[in-house]
Amino acid sequence: MNYIEFMPKEVKKYVIEYEKGKIKLNKERVQLIDYVAREIGPRLCSKEVFFDADQIKKCIGYIEKWFFKLENFQKFIIAFVFLYFSENKANVYREFLIMMGRGGGKNGLISGICSYLLTPMHGIDKYDISIVANSEEQAKVSFDEIYDVIEGNPALKKTFDNKRARIRNRQTKSVIRYVTSNGSTKDGARDGAVIFDEIHRYESNRDVRVHVSGLGKRPNPRQFYIGTDGYVRDGFIDNIKDKAQKVLTGKTRFNSLFPFICKLDDERQVDDLATWELANPMFHKPLSSYAKDLWNEVVEQYEELQDDPSNREEFMTKRMNLPVADTERSVASHEELVATKREFPDLAGRQCVGAFDYAAVRDFAAVGLLFKSGEDYVWLSHSFVRKEFVDATYGYSKPKETVNGKRMFAPIKKWEDDGFLTVLDAPTISADHIADWFVRMRDDEGYDLQTIVADRFRAEHVQQAFEVRDFEVQYKNKFDAPPGYRLEILRNALAIDSLVAPKVESAFASQNVIFGDNDMMRWYTHNVLRKLKGDGNVIYVKKEDVRRKTDGFKAFEYAMYHSGDLQDVSVGDFYDNVNDWF
Template identity: 25%
Template sequence: MDAVTQYANQVVAKEMVAGKWVQLACERHLRDLDRQDTEDDFPYLFDESRAERVFSFFRFCKHTKGKLAGSPIDLDPFQKFILGSIFGWVHHESGLRRYRKAYIQLARKNAKSTILSGVGLYMLMADGEAGAEIYATATKSDQARIIYGDSKVMVNRSRDLSKRLNAQESVIRDPRSNSVFRPLSKDTKTLDGLNPYLGIIDEYHAHPTSEMYDVLVSGMGQRAQPLLFIITTAGFNIHSPCYTEYEYCTKIMESTLDNDQYFVYIAEMDEDDDIGDERTWVKANPLLAQSEEGIAYLKAEYQVALDVPEKMRNFLTKNINKWVDMKENGYLSLSKWKDCSEEEPIDLTGRECYIGIDLSRKIDLTSIGFVFPLENGRFVVRSHSFLPEDTLRQKRHTDKVPYDLWVRDQWIAATDGSVVDYRYIMKYIQDQVITHGWKVLEVCFDPYNATHFAQEMEAEGYTVLEIRQGYQTLSEPTKDFRELVLSKKIIHDNNPVLTWAISNAVTRQDHNENIMLDKDKSTNRIDPIAALLNAHVRARLRTEGPSIYEGRGLLTL
């Protein structure tokens, strides 16, 4: 039995641990083997000899890095499945390759560069294409040179390859076929006039736009069997072109969409897997997790992620190969936040609550956060924000968010004039308290710009507490709120302004690993989540016994 079909059979029979998408890729291969014999309108067949030809070529290549550097490449079964599928499936009449695109998603340190470098050299000299143009692409020239550089080292370390190929600083030439292999980046002087035979996109998750993808595909029209080869780890921006491609590929695997010319291999852990269970790590790490050294490396990375939650984002994307909607140093994953949204509206009539205030004058939002302690350590949260009417249009343009729609939908109140009149804030609180019968335990405020407001609230009979804005006061409540979200003990009503603020929030850390929230751009706003955290400083103590602050008055924490 050929290596590709053997791997597919073992995965489908559960003899190998593999994730959902790899299972589906293997089922697709076996299903298509049946189709080639039974369906007249299926124009493809699997040519074992074409697959074996690629495997044989890789034996001329040598590893370029690590303890195997200089030794011949012996392809792993999963690598043979990928390469054998791409090059073994052909049109039964023309003999041309079936797959014109390939999307491969693997975790870090699973020999992505080895696969790409070998494929680049194979299609440069051994695939029978005259005048082949091979491009290793990236957004920056130094990144584009990584794959190209590995290919050049492979040539120089192989007596057989170096006899035929001429490897220079910026181009590898095959004089016999008049073919070239070059690094290509967005900052290359001109991207016009390309005629790619193979376009390699490495770490596509790092591309902010689809520009390089589009350049390669648009130039392939004159080739009979071109190949766009995307290989990447998962990323943290679900608005990126790579995530769009990822979603498209998963739909192909689920047979929601039909595309017989697109090969997909996504090695990631499944949704229900425990990320701490090392037995499942091989799903995302089909090569790395085979060795004791690889498991030890993953254990160490996982422990760091547990010890420093800010590192978890990288562990999930780079080591577990899961897409996470969370920026670098991001405070919360939006998918985890979404999981906390209430299924049905919760009746909060007569409930006790803590109120958090984050005041502004012109630039930022003014926000109120309401935190309602429930049983079993759970909390319901609500948020409302205010923005001066006169600055609404300007801020919609500068911040690039739909403030006008949020005003229409009553998530934000537009106040008269060019600054927020704090009397609106007091009236809003009083109206909500009266309407819903809420029992306000404490009003917790950021002291900036709030002295007069606090005095007015105290005069109305509220217990008012100043929340100092520093690591000592905010670190533990900020961490605790995040842990409550991860354990689904925070319940919210899908307030889009609050969700936007959470997406903007990053963590700033001191040398003792205490954290505070910050924003990574001046136009980003985090006031709604900051207001909630001011309230949570006090609300979290409800699970630890009664407050030590009894009675009325202006207090400082």
């Protein structure tokens, strides 16, 4: 039996559009159509359930009159909000999951539905609604949209008591408010519906349980979960996605959840712009005026990925609703590291930024100078290592294939012979070695070095060594150093990871990093794990704590933080230009 004939026109039209190839659906929406035919169709025929056509019509009419013209996929969703059991007139679905790429109209749809549920047309007095999100700013998105619509329409202002903290329908006494996900502030509420926005930020369902504890005290309670996917794995969003899949495949109670999920089916589809409709249903043909503007915006962001691939995770997650699997990966690929092995350009007299990483005085320290040459970042680096440490860890004095049963990780002796590191037979790596190297670069090699950047962790240990060598020590944002040589101490070096990551990774991807013959720098960089945190920020960590050192990369990163100050010019070029003035 073709159950589509028993469906309301809003459902029927959407299904027929798909069957005739007018719209493209991702796997989860194809499953949803199959689910509707398998689970809802027979129950409609047996009159176990029914769609309230009058409620559907009124809700759609209300939204299109006061808010915006609805797309067919939005009408399809609305129809299932008003699906009821025939026996007791209770709503079939208590929980709704709406996920799609950013810009797909999730918040706008929820704004319209919530506003309607407050009205006498819905027919339930004191049907209060809470909009919940991790931040007040996000929680207010739909609330503010409803507020603005009411403010712009005198007829609605007579119907609603419109306040900045709450909106109240004068006839039904129903109230909508926004709250943050601090569960302690909501225990015992008597809501008719709760909207959970930005669900990708929820690490567990603890706050959800608290916010819905009062549901059921009003007829036909509903929970709406809306958002795009995110970076928090094994948390609330993964659990509810798993629940959605069980519903769609018939492995749990049929009405546990109504899932409307739009996403790419495969990461490779992102390069076929015709598939973007799978993630964002606004992109069906013909495009509305809103969709045209959105399309141009997303295309522009996609094209920017060619120059800044570090934003790929954000683009895939937020625009395509498909988190990439490699939330942890190397900071640069093997091919990108091979590309750093190029000959240095002439650096004589050139402006540069110095940096060092001196995390542990008993093993490694790295120093370096960063130059700009055309589009390239040129990194001249050196390291200091303690003999006792490299003997024990890498078999420095007696090179062999294994050390303490483990494969040798670093050819320290070779790098020493190549001049890329200095082995110190001393209890610690003295700060004098660090400071003296920069003085030699400044005074003996003649590089135009004004600023050196370092982590605060060892600031006090090295401060005196630099001060006696005529460097002004400046803690970032504490004061403005006078003109002259300056050691700038970063107050929170970890915080710059997410700030510098786009520049660093774009430079590697564009093959604009030059390490010269220094294989030790390629080793340092290979040892770095780029990790994407739950909030979407990038941090750089070691792949392994003891043997895989990252000091050289961290020094390079600190210098890249100030790379915007660099000019592709030497001191000699400056004086040549001065002579041209006369």
